[in-house]
Amino acid sequence: MDALAELVESLPAGVVATDPATVDTYRHDWSRDVGAGTPVAVVRVEDAEHVQVAVRWAARHGVPVVPRGAGSGLSGGASAVDGGIVLSLERMRAIEIDTSCQVAVVEPGAFNAEVKAASREHGLWYPPDPSSYEICSIGGNVATNAGGLCCVKYGVTTDYVLGLDVVLADGTLITLGGKRIKDVAGFSLLKLFVGSEGTLGIVTRAILRLVPLPLPPATLVASFPSVVAAAEAVVAVRRSLRPSMMELMDRATINAVEDFSPRGLDRTAGALLVAQSDAPGDARTAEIATVEAACVAAGATEVVVTDDPAEGEMFVEARRMAFPAVEARGSLLLEDVGAAVPLLPDLLAAVTEIAERHDVEIPTVAHAGDGNTHPIIVYDAADADSERRARAAFDDILQAAIRLGGTITGEHGVGRTKKAALPDQLGEDVMALSRRIKDALDPAGILNPGAVL
Structure with a gap:
């Protein structure tokens, strides 16, 4: 059995797509990055276990994995890689509202607008508000630490992430944080994954803080x-x-x-x-x-x-x-x-x-x-x-x-389109530290290679 057939066999029917027409539709995000490659397959996972299976397969065979949400990214962060797989989270759409804790427990494929709508039914609100809120996914929002129109007062995605489930580069599933508002036990690993653009791990669940609905403006x-x-x-x-x-x-x-x-x-x-x-x-x-x-x-x-x-x-x-x-x-x-x-x-x-x-x-x-x-x-x-x-x-x-002492990206992420300028902003010492973190969590470099660093 060749490697790709092994992947197809290890997951339910319809999860792995290899036909060229389907694969071609997953090559680009909204940035239309001209450097996007052609993957060998698209893996449209349906739960965290599917993510683990796909990532373990990729780790065994040294195959690049490009995580993808709704494909609305604007910096080439979800551009496909030649010979890799696109791991699409679009089918993971579950949303659960816990009104007692005022949180939403959300799978990464759920749209920002869907979380807002589900929260509103309970008199609650999820504030991060990208212009593309109707078509962007929570997984992508977490990956880029998305902001939006309301962030001047209400902050950005990281201000509302209380917990994450993340699949690491070896297929290990870890749980960080939870429904509690305050938690300083250990290093702040939760925040490390917010804004990491799929280069350190793949988010399979997020616990998001909600607030009461704002007054009419x-x-x-x-x-x-x-x-x-x-x-x-x-x-x-x-x-x-x-x-x-x-x-x-x-x-x-x-x-x-x-x-x-x-x-x-x-x-x-x-x-x-x-x-x-x-x-x-x-x-x-x-x-x-x-x-x-x-x-x-x-x-x-x-x-x-x-x-x-x-x-x-x-x-x-x-x-x-x-x-x-x-x-x-x-x-x-x-x-x-x-x-x-x-x-x-x-x-x-x-x-x-x-x-x-x-x-x-x-x-x-x-x-x-x-x-x-x-x-x-x-x-x-x-x-x-x-x-x-x-x-x-x-x-x-x-x-x-x-x-001006500013930044090359406030909310879209570095992706592939801005990575050449990143050292000019961060400096070599910070770039070296970032690479050490990447190497520690993804030593084989299979997670979203070519993005950010």
Whole structure:
């Protein structure tokens, strides 16, 4: 029996797919990484035991394993490897809500939106809120330590992970943490796996902290002559407040969204800032008034405030629409560089300068309240010079963030598309330590090889 036949035989019918048409659909995540390889099989596991069987087989035969959730990643973290297997967790979708402990016990294939919906039935909320929440999986969120629109006030995925079950590179299943809120027994191994992008182990279950449902928000929408002016308003607000949302869209993004799904946004604005407050009672009114004053002082040309949840959600949905709207304009290189909030104007100014210098279009949105920006580089994949200029701009944006003491990735992960710049941010000592951790947990290097390090 050859090695692949052994894998097929060791798992139930339909779990291992080897036909080329099926395998081809699992080669890329949403980044469309041009370096993605061709796996020999896709293993669509149905429980943790299947994961163990597949990983033990891979360890015996030295076969690379690329874990995959919903395939919505934006940095090539789930790009397939030649001769490897893609281990898809899409069929592991169970969700259990424990209202007494206020936690969700979730399998990795469950969508973020499904966890939110299940929690809401019990008056609870799972706050991490990526723009792709309707199509991204909890396993992928844990793998990249995903953030989103609400993180300025509510934090990111790691702030809500209380426990994980993880299959290691030798097939061992370990359990870390649990339903308890406080636990400092031993090293903080739980946090080591959050954000590790499948390079240290494969998550098969997560215990997620839930919170009471927030109050309906008030929404403010402000138009500015430039992204720098909008960013200066954000800096002023964040000196004293943490609104529940502060999102920015530049003119190119506004127009892409209006072309893709008209919302009546001001196409002439240099930037649009969408802010929300879900504070109780008079505090909400006071927060919105403070945000409005900061916007006016920074040069806002128009400020609109609404207490209507549906109207407010329309503006939020326009912001969520940015990636698919811009994607309709051409091929994309996706960034998520970040800096300290006071340096947000400098980071956005640097992106504008890079776009002009390389003569490329870079629509930009931002989780502005926490300094995390998403420059989206648009290019023509059929034009070699267009692609060359786009990739040069991509590299320059990473370096601009590093020069500002920022980061090459705030929430999408390093994956394969940003790994070349990682040593420039972390330095060789930290890179060496990271490699020692990787070598200790995955000595044969079979887990997501080529990602991150």
